[in-house]
Amino acid sequence: MIQRILLFTLGFSILVAAAAAQVKPAAPKTDSVAPKKDSAVRKHPGKALAPVLPDSFYYVPQGLRLGVDLSRIAVKAFQPYRTDVSVSADYRLKKNLYAAAEAGWHTTSHSDTNYTYKGNGAFVTIGVDNNFLKKQDTKERFLFYGGVRYGFAHLNYEAPSYTIYDSYWGDRVKGSFPKTSINAHWMELLIGIKAEVLKNFFLGWNIREKIMISGPDKNSQFPPIIIPGFGNGTKGSQIDWQYTVSYSIPLGDLRVRERRKQENPPPRR
């Protein structure tokens, strides 16, 4: 598992570095950037002080983005015993920082000659996304982001019946496991993109590594097959993906302050 975490972290770092290297920094459009005259120089005519320029401000679109994860439909096609519904939301906190959350509901239902299984539960994740894409235009809303999440799930599961076949003794052992309730906690590292394809409508995908902090007992006789929001109930970590369609409810503009850096005075001779 450690090897997997290290591999993911390394891959994540390379991608972020590559993305940061490829985009050109854009000069923000400033609303009040008319620099005042150098008052510092005037007050102290004898000294060679650096010019003090005021900070600049500009506005970026603010909004609450609500989305649905369509990848769960594909998961249902591959794993018919799973039914997942997952919604996501994010809200811009700063120029490149977004508060993000997901919530969902899950059921598992499986029946074959060996056993029947029923499980259901809900999950929530909360965290932040950081956008690495430097924009050419302040109104541009494309995202190439990395993020972290804390996840929590509560689930109930049971095996109403099972049969163990023994080929030598010719016996069939039948039994059942009663309903069990457990909680699970995990962390996620993710990377993805979001593109505004129509005004306020976004399509996006991300891949994420999920690392279990605490969950079902590893020595349990009967661990859950699926943990809502996490996935396989017996793995300590796993990779998952999302494909989201989302709508951003416009909530005005967010004022971004761009600090001016004071230039260093020339060295004295």
Next chain:
Amino acid sequence: MKQFLVLAVVALVTVMACSDETKVCDQASATDMRIRFKRDSSGIIRDTTMPAVTLYALNMDSIYRKQAVSSVFLSLSPVADSSRFYLKVDTLNTTTPDTLIFRYTRKPNFISPGCGFSTFFSLDTVISTKHTIQSLIVNQSEITSTLNDTAHITLYFGI
């Protein structure tokens, strides 16, 4: 562009990983007990192949019938808390067969979505007659689906 290609490949692998796990049983689900044979050979105890091993649970079919083996696998009864086995290791008429009695506890365990459940055993007592068997050691009392090289029991023969 290159990094997006890498991401696409990772995404594809992830999609492929979403296979139906209830369809395939890709883990060992058998919980057979392994017994290894050892013999005193000129004062040195070493692994041995017994020339004609016949083994079966009493009143049941043979598991081994006059086979030359150095270890055997047997299945404990999943519906009783003890099992008795007949063991004869050669074809000589002068050799008296031994009986092995195992007392244990049982519990069901979930193996995987594809394999379902299996019975795990925990050995309490192992008793044997001493016709050809000199002694025995319980190396590992937990009999689970985990595969390893350690035999659960070692039988020492004096013949």
